[in-house]
Amino acid sequence: MIIGFRLNGQEVTARVDHPASLLDVLRDQLGAYGSKNACEQGECGSCSVLLDGELVCSCLVLAADAEGSEVTTVEGVAPEGELHPVQEAMNRVGAVQCGFCTPGFVVAAVDLFERNPHPTSREIKEALAGNICRCTGYGAIIRAFEELAGREVR
Amino acid sequence: MIRPATLREAVAARGEYRAGGTDLLARRRLGLHDGEVVDLTHIPGLAGIERQEDGAVRIGALTRIADVASHPLVAGAYPALANTAGSLATPQIRAVGTIGGNLLQRNRCPYYRHPAFSCFKSGGDGCPARHGDHSHGVIFDLGPCVSPHPSSIGAALLTYEAGVEVAGRGRLSVADLFGDGTDGRHDHRLGPGDVLVAVYLPPPLEGERAAYRRVTSRALAEWPTVEAVCRLALDEENRISVARVAVGGVAPIPLRRPEVEDALVGVSASDRTAIERAARRATEGADPLPQTSHKVPLLEALVADVVESAAAGDAHTEAGRAERGLPTKSGRL
């Protein structure tokens, strides 16, 4: 079956012959390597994308579900050559070590700040609960977004 | 993959049903399932929440967990269900996983989920966990499988005495959906062709209050070690007139605790000592495994906590929810 959807604003098509995940199609067919493949169990959030504006684990979503929808990956959160305020906040605080979890955190945080420009610390932690980082201990990540929450985002 | 357009086609199709797919796809990745997938998401009418003429609330089986958590009909009249739904898993999983899939998800035992092991649940004979690592296991040893039932929503629905509708089979109580825990091979009692259509919540009692609590090893997103749901009605003198208590993480099925319910009736909602005494009956009949005795005091304390929380009615206020670490509305949980 051939599916078509918009990936970061561009029409794309992919061939899915079995119940492939959206993550498989993004990485293996569409060259969008920003979404990471770590657990494929819904536990780590490194594969987080927005599917029609909804934060999901692309490893557990069927590619066929993307048919006709809009998928935003980390590559699409800001215009080419620019950074999203969420990415700038992470840069400023140094909230990145190995970087493997970073795309997932960026997408989850973009989703949070879209809905709620001034989240409390508790709301930040709740919104990022589905993303695991093995390096930073989360301190800097939470701090980056607390800082951002205190500023005007848009 | 088969994509039936009607319930009738879905009932006739052979393969494993897929709702949100968060459990099914995870198991396929582990090599536990490579058969046909029957996708239920293109059948109209299976998602949505509405009040029925008789005052009951119907939740379509394919309603997403996030919607169960935030829908005003659920959050208002069935707050323990809303809190349970909003507290489980992660935002990403709640956005995709469904109430039906939550009830019918397969076991989380690490042996079952490891392709190198075979056990009752994966079609073999024997339980490697019983003689191996079962620190996640049950304290009510009701059958050959010692892994706790995974469904948090199952426990909540037991306290609401909910029913489920299965295509071609009519209504079943949630208790009947899970059975008595003696069957080590299955996680529920539906078979091929049984499509779960909806969950029905009876009309709430006058002035009833409820709460949900879980013990986890990590603040958020972690599977509960034990969990408990309580629903109460109080009389004019603030005494408990109706009590419903169910627990999870401790038995091969979500487990109702009638011993606690009976002991609570007549107790003053502010009498902590009496509530704690009643809560200790939550472990009556428990038979912990060598590595699960820690769950006995945990469960007793948690049940006391959830009853006090329900009695205080604080699961119903935003401040009370934030205080107890339950999701608040602003978190869109």
Ligand SMILES: Cc1cc2nc3c(=O)[nH]c(=O)nc-3n(C[C@H](O)[C@H](O)[C@H](O)COP(=O)(O)OP(=O)(O)OC[C@H]3O[C@@H](n4cnc5c(N)ncnc54)[C@H](O)[C@@H]3O)c2cc1C
């Ligand atoms: C990190 C993490 C933490 C989690 N924590 C919790 C937790 O604390 N508590 C908890 O309860 N769950 C937890 N979960 C599990 C999660 O809730 C389930 O994966 C989800 O509810 C499954 O729903 P689904 O719609 O995706 O199911 P699916 O994967 O689509 O289906 C699951 C099973 O149910 C069957 N099925 C589904 N719908 C129907 C239907 N309508 N009719 C007949 N059969 C059907 C399918 O055939 C399949 O066997 C967690 C998951 C993760 C990844």
Ligand code: SF4
């Ligand atoms: S506890 Fe249950 S699921 Fe785990 S190995 Fe034993 S039979 Fe299998």
Ligand code: FES
């Ligand atoms: S790769 Fe999808 S959650 Fe880990």
Ligand code: FES
């Ligand atoms: S920076 Fe390494 S996993 Fe998060």
